[in-house]
Amino acid sequence: MAGTGKTTLIQRLNHFTSESCATAGSDGGATAGLRAYYVNMDPAVADVPFAASIDIRDTVDYKGVMTQYRLGPNGSIMTALNLFATKIHQVIDIIERRREELDVVFVDTPGQIEVFTWSASGQLITEAFAACFPTCIIFVADACRCANPQTFMSTMLYASSIMYKLQLPLLIAVNKTDVVKPTELFNWMRDPDSLSDAVRQQKGFAASLTESLSLFVHEFYQGIRTVAVSAITGEGIPDLFAALEAAQEQYATEFLPLLKARVAANEKREAAKQSKMIARLEKDMAAAAV
Numbered sequence: 001m002a003g004t005g006k007t008t009l010i011q012r013l014n015h016f017t018s019e020s021c022a023t024a025g026s027d028g029g030a031t032a033g034l035r036a037y038y039v040n041m042d043p044a045v046a047d048v049p050f051a052a053s054i055d056i057r058d059t060v061d062y063k064g065v066m067t068q069y070r071l072g073p074n075g076s077i078m079t080a081l082n083l084f085a086t087k088i089h090q091v092i093d094i095i096e097r098r099r100e101e102l103d104v105v106f107v108d109t110p111g112q113i114e115v116f117t118w119s120a121s122g123q124l125i126t127e128a129f130a131a132c133f134p135t136c137i138i139f140v141a142d143a144c145r146c147a148n149p150q151t152f153m154s155t156m157l158y159a160s161s162i163m164y165k166l167q168l169p170l171l172i173a174v175n176k177t178d179v180v181k182p183t184e185l186f187n188w189m190r191d192p193d194s195l196s197d198a199v200r201q202q203k204g205f206a207a208s209l210t211e212s213l214s215l216f217v218h219e220f221y222q223g224i225r226t227v228a229v230s231a232i233t234g235e236g237i238p239d240l241f242a243a244l245e246a247a248q249e250q251y252a253t254e255f256l257p258l259l260k261a262r263v264a265a266n267e268k269r270e271a272a273k274q275s276k277m278i279a280r281l282e283k284d285m286a287a288a289a290v
Contacts, residue, residue, distance in 0.1 A: 015234070172224055
């Protein structure tokens with residue numbers, strides 16, 4: 001979500017991976033370090049503070065789209081993504097050719113959660129990556145905001161809905177731990193009773209709703225991998241990479257078979273549709289011959 005430090009976290013990851021490669025080289029090259037590739041998918045960002053090898057702004061003019069189609073900010077971002085999605089096969093091809101040279105690819109998406117996650121172009125872009133590479137969604141949460149039980153529950157609902165929508169491994173990166181330690185947040189994730197105790201200290205219908213949701217959604221979000229990080233200090237970044245390795249294994253064992261099944265089902269439906277059209281054409285041709 002906007003304001004959680006998502007792009008700043010990507011900047012920290014860029015620094016971490018660059019430093020990893022530099023250290024590996026100075027040590028004589030025993031290991032290659034973390035060879036990373038960065039893609040900026042936010043057309044409205046004024047400045048990209050990391051080394052983006054592919055930048056949507058090189059292809060689509062956000063302000064030009066806004067002027068040409070008379071759109072607002074969110075509509076312009078969505079239209080820019082729609083235009084870029086028509087070229088996503090070229091992006092995949094570029095990364096595919098460098099597959100042996102890379103360990104990880106990070107894609108920084110627009111902060112407006114509804115613009116990317118719930119749009120057709122966002123779904124298409126995500127599925128294009130997931131079909132070719134082990135793919136994980138990193139949901140960046142704000143430790144300061146999540147100190148409030150209602151905001152915590154809203155964040156968990158967002159994270160769970162994204163995993164349900166995209167059907168890919170999801171990792172929650174709780175950012176800004178240099179400001180607030182997310183100890184209480186992790187307690188709430190593990191123990192719904194502790195969240196209920198915190199909610200009861202507040203008043204109003206929102207408190208009752210939060211308590212009801214916590215009992216209902218807890219079984220869903222308690223299994224999501226969560227790491228505490230700081231985009232400013234770099235705290236927790238090694239833990240994030242360890243969680244990504246685990247998510248890669250989860251992708252291969254749990255999500256890839258589902259993805260292959262969906263692809264096979266789509267191909268089967270498409271083949272049935274083609275067969276039906278051919279049969280109809282043959283019938284029309286036979287009728288015309290008579």
